[in-house]
Amino acid sequence: METLQRLHNRGSISTGPYQVDNSTAFDRTRTEYYTRDVSSSGSRTTGTISMWVKRGRGDLAQYLFTFGNTDNDDGRTFARFQVDNTLWIGGGSTFWRKTSKVFRDFAAWYHIVVAFDTTQSTANDRIKLYVNGVQETSFSATANPSQNGNLGLNFQKQVIGYNSIDNGQPYDGNICEVVIQDGVASAPTEFGEFDEDTGIWIPIDPSGVTFGTNGAYLNFADSGTMGNDASGGTDFTANNLNSTDLSEDTCTNNFATWDYNTGYLQGDATAFTAGNLIRQGGGSAYTACVGTIGINPFSNTNKWYFEIESSATINGSSNEILFGLISTTTMLDGSHANTNVFSGDSGNFVRYASASFAGEGALQAGGIVGILLECGTTPVFKIYKNDSLVWTKTHGSGGVTFEDEFYLPYVAGASTSLEVIANFGNPVQEFAVASGNSDPNGYGNFEFTTKGGYALCTKNLEEFG
Numbered sequence: 001m002e003t004l005q006r007l008h009n010r011g012s013i014s015t016g017p018y019q020v021d022n023s024t025a026f027d028r029t030r031t032e033y034y035t036r037d038v039s040s041s042g043s044r045t046t047g048t049i050s051m052w053v054k055r056g057r058g059d060l061a062q063y064l065f066t067f068g069n070t071d072n073d074d075g076r077t078f079a080r081f082q083v084d085n086t087l088w089i090g091g092g093s094t095f096w097r098k099t100s101k102v103f104r105d106f107a108a109w110y111h112i113v114v115a116f117d118t119t120q121s122t123a124n125d126r127i128k129l130y131v132n133g134v135q136e137t138s139f140s141a142t143a144n145p146s147q148n149g150n151l152g153l154n155f156q157k158q159v160i161g162y163n164s165i166d167n168g169q170p171y172d173g174n175i176c177e178v179v180i181q182d183g184v185a186s187a188p189t190e191f192g193e194f195d196e197d198t199g200i201w202i203p204i205d206p207s208g209v210t211f212g213t214n215g216a217y218l219n220f221a222d223s224g225t226m227g228n229d230a231s232g233g234t235d236f237t238a239n240n241l242n243s244t245d246l247s248e249d250t251c252t253n254n255f256a257t258w259d260y261n262t263g264y265l266q267g268d269a270t271a272f273t274a275g276n277l278i279r280q281g282g283g284s285a286y287t288a289c290v291g292t293i294g295i296n297p298f299s300n301t302n303k304w305y306f307e308i309e310s311s312a313t314i315n316g317s318s319n320e321i322l323f324g325l326i327s328t329t330t331m332l333d334g335s336h337a338n339t340n341v342f343s344g345d346s347g348n349f350v351r352y353a354s355a356s357f358a359g360e361g362a363l364q365a366g367g368i369v370g371i372l373l374e375c376g377t378t379p380v381f382k383i384y385k386n387d388s389l390v391w392t393k394t395h396g397s398g399g400v401t402f403e404d405e406f407y408l409p410y411v412a413g414a415s416t417s418l419e420v421i422a423n424f425g426n427p428v429q430e431f432a433v434a435s436g437n438s439d440p441n442g443y444g445n446f447e448f449t450t451k452g453g454y455a456l457c458t459k460n461l462e463e464f465g
Helices: 260-265 328-333 458-464
Strands: 023-026 033-037 046-055 062-067 077-081 087-090 095-099 110-117 127-131 139-142 157-160 173-182 192-194 201-203 216-218 237-239 278-280 287-290 303-310 320-327 349-353 368-374 380-385 388-394 407-414 419-423
Touching (some): 046 062, 157 173, 260 287, 278 287, 320 380
Antiparallel strands (some): 023 173, 033 237, 046 110, 077 087, 173 216, 278 419, 303 368, 303 419, 320 349, 368 380, 380 388
16 A cells, blocks of 8 residues: 655655654644743753744745744744745844745645854844755745844743744644754754664654753643643643644644645635644535545555534535446546546446435444545445445446546535545544544544444555555
């Protein structure tokens, strides 16, 4: 089994000994972020922040962090993704760095390190940006603070995931392994290393680094205290976040989501939230998207499972859903951008949910559909409605033919009042899991049992690939 969307690039999968268990899943529509006040000033000239990030919606300004609470260059320091998907580092009135690189891989985890040290005599050494262990040296714009000049570091406030000064532009996506250092400008090797076998940049245990007066380590290990500072400092306050925002999707076990980039193929590409696990319906037309992990049903003998929830009752007119698995061929030729993807037995395995769901009645608001793919020489595709089997298609039976290619999770929804919410084992608040079931390897959190199916995540890919 393999992946279709570049999940084996750096920052996506770890074979190293250090494993990250949890991230925080941020939903921009709820303005979720962490903040704490800095009671005593540390170094105003020198500091480092390291974090692993997996982007949700793109093409929108979103803050990774804001330090300080005064809107001038010596009282505010921040980093944000810009509307053109570049990364900007700035102060209250100056943008210090604007990357030439764009961050458009919404399937991958990026490791971002920003090191500040205004005591450096060489101006361009006063702010250094590293992405996946490599220093960025190409920028569309560069400016530098004055030598020994104060920044917003270790001053007034430390905020993760929000523009706390202008009260806007919250982050959407996942963040894990946040390390703040006060008084130290570190290289990325304090937080990660290149795997000897794969060359992939992977995390290492940061608990022994120098944190300084206002340093912090947020590892999100405790769902009861989401903002716990594992370095022993003052905890952060979690704003609009709760335990349901604790996710197993991390830089060492990357879970599938909807691929934001496929939103351009049909409907409104902005209609994604919750780290690309929620897809808004499109009114009279369907809005479609596909998952970031694809399965070849002939390349392994395992089962694979995920769940989809509808936020509204399917009524056969305005509220309707297509869901299931779409073939690589159909995806690449673009024909999945309309209801022709629902082809019954000709190349795709997508089910149409209208007023009557496979003879079992309508799917009610909050109803959950389970998708199970049983791989092997004779693959089988099954759909469960609220844990009851309602649909089965077997390769070679009744004209059903799987091809030797990837099949990806697929949804398309009609009606702007309808949200299609995915759970690949990494549920968000809108997909409230009451039961709690993991896959046979202990990964993921599902509402119903996985029927022996595995979650679509890189640890399972690594084991069965």
